[in-house]
Amino acid sequence: MDQKNRNVVVGVSGGIAAYKACHLIRNFTEAGDNVKVVPTEAALNFVGKATFEALSGNPVSTSVFDAVDEVRHVHIGQNADLVVVAPATADLLARVAAGRADDLLAATILVATCPVVLAPAMHTEMWENPATQANVATLRSRGITVLAPAHGRLTGKDTGAGRLPEPEQIADLARVVSAGESLQQSLADKRVLVTTGGTREAIDPVRFIGNHSSGRQGYALAEIAAHRGARVTIVAAATEKLLPPSGAEVISVRSAREMQSVVCDLAPDMDIIVMAAAVADFRPEEVATTKMKKGHETEGGLRHIQLVENPDILKGLVELREAGDISLATSIVGFAAETGDDQYSALDYARAKIAKKGCDLLMCNEVGDDKVFGKPENEGFLIDALGNVTEIPVGTKHQVAARILDAVEKLTLDTALN
Ligand code: CTP
Numbered sequence: 001m002d003q004k005n006r007n008v009v010v011g012v013s014g015g016i017a018a019y020k021a022c023h024l025i026r027n028f029t030e031a032g033d034n035v036k037v038v039p040t041e042a043a044l045n046f047v048g049k050a051t052f053e054a055l056s057g058n059p060v061s062t063s064v065f066d067a068v069d070e071v072r073h074v075h076i077g078q079n080a081d082l083v084v085v086a087p088a089t090a091d092l093l094a095r096v097a098a099g100r101a102d103d104l105l106a107a108t109i110l111v112a113t114c115p116v117v118l119a120p121a122m123h124t125e126m127w128e129n130p131a132t133q134a135n136v137a138t139l140r141s142r143g144i145t146v147l148a149p150a151h152g153r154l155t156g157k158d159t160g161a162g163r164l165p166e167p168e169q170i171a172d173l174a175r176v177v178s179a180g181e182s183l184q185q186s187l188a189d190k191r192v193l194v195t196t197g198g199t200r201e202a203i204d205p206v207r208f209i210g211n212h213s214s215g216r217q218g219y220a221l222a223e224i225a226a227h228r229g230a231r232v233t234i235v236a237a238a239t240e241k242l243l244p245p246s247g248a249e250v251i252s253v254r255s256a257r258e259m260q261s262v263v264c265d266l267a268p269d270m271d272i273i274v275m276a277a278a279v280a281d282f283r284p285e286e287v288a289t290t291k292m293k294k295g296h297e298t299e300g301g302l303r304h305i306q307l308v309e310n311p312d313i314l315k316g317l318v319e320l321r322e323a324g325d326i327s328l329a330t331s332i333v334g335f336a337a338e339t340g341d342d343q344y345s346a347l348d349y350a351r352a353k354i355a356k357k358g359c360d361l362l363m364c365n366e367v368g369d370d371k372v373f374g375k376p377e378n379e380g381f382l383i384d385a386l387g388n389v390t391e392i393p394v395g396t397k398h399q400v401a402a403r404i405l406d407a408v409e410k411l412t413l414d415t416a417l418n
Helices: 016-030 049-056 072-079 090-097 104-111 124-128 130-141 167-178 216-227 256-269 313-322 346-357 397-417
Strands: 007-012 034-039 082-088 116-120 150-153 159-163 191-196 231-236 249-252 272-275 282-284 307-309 331-338 361-366 377-384 389-396
Touching (some): 007 104, 034 049, 090 116, 090 130, 124 130, 167 216, 191 216, 216 231, 216 397, 231 256, 272 397, 331 346, 331 397, 361 397
Parallel strands (some): 231 249, 272 331
Antiparallel strands (some): 282 307, 361 377, 377 389
């Protein structure tokens, strides 16, 4: 579906996190979507109708008896391209699971045939209650996407699972679902490790050799995996300031060798390992213990830094798997940022790279000319160990992440069947 000028319904139910819906509405309107806000009566205790009308530019009502001549309780749902409810309270989940149509929001969801995404927010006890979990399972079995709530500070002093993910994260995930990608629980109980960001190799206490990697693609992979039910660990070198995905553990590292040590410790427990990090191939042989000063240059005014090769983490993981230290069932995925040249294409280089590294899949991005680094979109192709190539068309980093994980899940299934 065209990802612009869609009719997006933002449902808001009555929880304190209703204030975050304002940013969500903004996110969609700024992307060019026509937004209709449908709050519950309880939601209006937290945010006023005028705020929702001003932000969306559309009238707001809660009852099926407002503007009866327009048959709103049917038309809003029929015309929607996407319905997102944030926050979705335990009560709203229960009403939707029961097929109720006792207010405009519930009626709209019952009518809608477009993708429906519910972002729960409630206290941990309510989220973990078997009644809520049964409702969530029912909703998911009917094809409705129920996002995993984030862990963190709830209303008052308590913390735990039940926080609403940030509006930007909800919008990114809703766009993935509306583009036809699944956020169903296909990775339930799987352990997924994603490395991301660019390593920094110290020259002296204030300088380092780094690269332009933003870490966005790795974070998007981690986020999609987490919402497909996986337990996710991110090993992050330097990244832009990014929001950690709900429920994922983030371990920060600096250098390639630090990353290797953390990854190798965790690897035996993982079902899927994705090396999305931009790992520096070289590091200074010696790290100066004090700041390098001008005036100590050698020959011709040049200062030389002797570089030595860093360990290849990805290749090392494949070797550990061959040696039996990592399960044969663990899928290992690499990334490659390639440019074609006069002699060889990016695909030629990708083929050579997957053969050299021995991983199961390699996601290849063409870089250069302002492509990929730090951009919201990505594209490229996936190549497997047999040389099969799958195009990954241009899409948000979350959409690309969903397609990469589809391929990994297929591979895992094929391995299990053989
Ligand atoms: N990688 C790694 N350890 C390194 C370098 C790279 O694990 N020391 C991983 C990256 O995380 C990525 C893949 O290997 O998943 C390919 O990275 P790339 O830099 O393209 O590979 P190189 O082996 O460095 O190849 P090149 O000579 O083209 O730079």
